[in-house]
Amino acid sequence: MKKKLSKRLQQLSQKLDYEKTYSMESGVEAVKSLASAKFDETVEVALRLGVDPRHADQMVRGAVVLPHGTGKTVRVAVFAKDIKADEARNAGADVVGDEDLVEQIKNGNVNFDMVIATPDMMPLVGKVGRILGPKGIMPNPKTGTVTPDVAKAVSNAKSGQVNFRVDKKGNIHSPIGKASFDANKLLDNLMELVRAVNRLKPSSTKGRYIRSSNISLTMSPSIKLDSQELMDVK
Numbered sequence: 152m153k154k155k156l157s158k159r160l161q162q163l164s165q166k167l168d169y170e171k172t173y174s175m176e177s178g179v180e181a182v183k184s185l186a187s188a189k190f191d192e193t194v195e196v197a198l199r200l201g202v203d204p205r206h207a208d209q210m211v212r213g214a215v216v217l218p219h220g221t222g223k224t225v226r227v228a229v230f231a232k233d234i235k236a237d238e239a240r241n242a243g244a245d246v247v248g249d250e251d252l253v254e255q256i257k258n259g260n261v262n263f264d265m266v267i268a269t270p271d272m273m274p275l276v277g278k279v280g281r282i283l284g285p286k287g288i289m290p291n292p293k294t295g296t297v298t299p300d301v302a303k304a305v306s307n308a309k310s311g312q313v314n315f316r317v318d319k320k321g322n323i324h325s326p327i328g329k330a331s332f333d334a335n336k337l338l339d340n341l342m343e344l345v346r347a348v349n350r351l352k353p354s355s356t357k358g359r360y361i362r363s364s365n366i367s368l369t370m371s372p373s374i375k376l377d378s379q380e381l382m383d384v385k
Contacts (some may be wrong), residue, residue, distance in 0.1 A: 167372060178366050178376045179337045180279035184373040191222065192368040194330060194337055196344060198381075199363040200325045201356055208355050211323065212316035213349035214294035219336040220311030223264075227308045228252065229267035230276050230290070231375040235301050239267070242305035253278050261286065265312075267296045267304045287314070313344070323348065330368055341366070345384045 155274040173181055179194075186192055200207040228246040229239035241248045246252065246263055249272065257280040266283055268276050268290040276283070276290055284291040294314040298304050315325045327340040345361075352360050361382050367373035 154281070165329050167374060169375075172375050172377050173366075174380060175341055176338055176375055177340065178374050179334050181374050182368055182371065183330060183334060183337070184367055188368075188370045190245060192330040192370060193222075193326045194328050194332070195367055195369070196325050196327050196341060196350060197365045197367070197373070198345075198361055200317055200321045200323065200348075201358050201360050201362050202317060202318055202321050202353060204317045204321055206355070209353045210317065211348065211351050211353065212291070212293050212314075213347055213351050214296075214307075214312055214314045215344055216307050217311040217313060217327060217340040217343055219328060219332065219340055221340075222332060225265060225308055225312075226263040227305055228263040228266045229301055229305065230272035231301055232269075232272070235269050235299070239301045239305055242302040243309050244301075244305045249275060256282055261288075261363060262334075264288070265296065265308045265314075266290050267298070267301055267308065268298055269301060270297055273297060276289070311340075315344070315348070320325050327366075342384055345381045349382065 160176055168183065182194060200211060202211055204210050226245045229236070229244045230249060230252060231239050231247060232249050236247050248255070253275060261282065266288045273290070280289055292298070295304055295307065313325050315323050317323055327344055328337050349360070360377070361378045364376040364378045364381050365373040366376055
């Protein structure tokens with residue numbers, strides 16, 4: 152049975168031309184016009200890539216610091232000792248520790264959005280990998296969250312870093328800001344995300360890299376973007 156759209160979604164859908172493919176600029180303008188919730192909705196981008204994530208060399212995964220942030224306050228936990236722990240605290244980390252942080256996580260206290268670790272801490276982090284992994288916050292060198300420069304990593308996280316990776320079907324989903332953001336800021340963030348994804352295009356992929364792309368709000372219909380325009384972003 153086809154799910155019936157709510158009255159609110161029906162009203163929003165009337166504002167869109169579903170036969171139209173929007174440019175990045177017009178897509179951002181259109182999605183802002185759909186804001187209807189009682190909270191500041193997140194602007195989200197979905198990309199369907201022409202990759203096969205079953206092959207390791209086609210696993211697209213990375214991180215990007217959005218120039219205007221995400222509009223979300225990010226809580227950061229850091230696995231570090233001694234001087235590196237001090238550097239993390241001075242940079243604004245919300246939680247810093249080693250064995251004590253492992254116990255905290257094992258006890259179910261995972262009240263943070265990103266986890267960073269110095270390389271020497273990874274054997275320790277591995278003890279809670281089964282908890283952090285499913286939550287998508289396991290430190291990884293590809294996202295810059297396993298690094299000796301914890302101060303920079305914390306600063307990036309606080310400034311609007313988003314981590315992305317393809318799912319089993321080759322899709323990437325990422326926030327690029329809030330509905331209240333100025334359209335130009337959302338466009339800047341969108342282009343920076345796309346630029347990062349394009350840089351990671353696997354050499355073994357064939358055909359179109361970005362097969363489809365959409366932008367939407369937390370509680371809105373999605374808007375189809377011009378995928379060729381996205382692929383041309385360098």
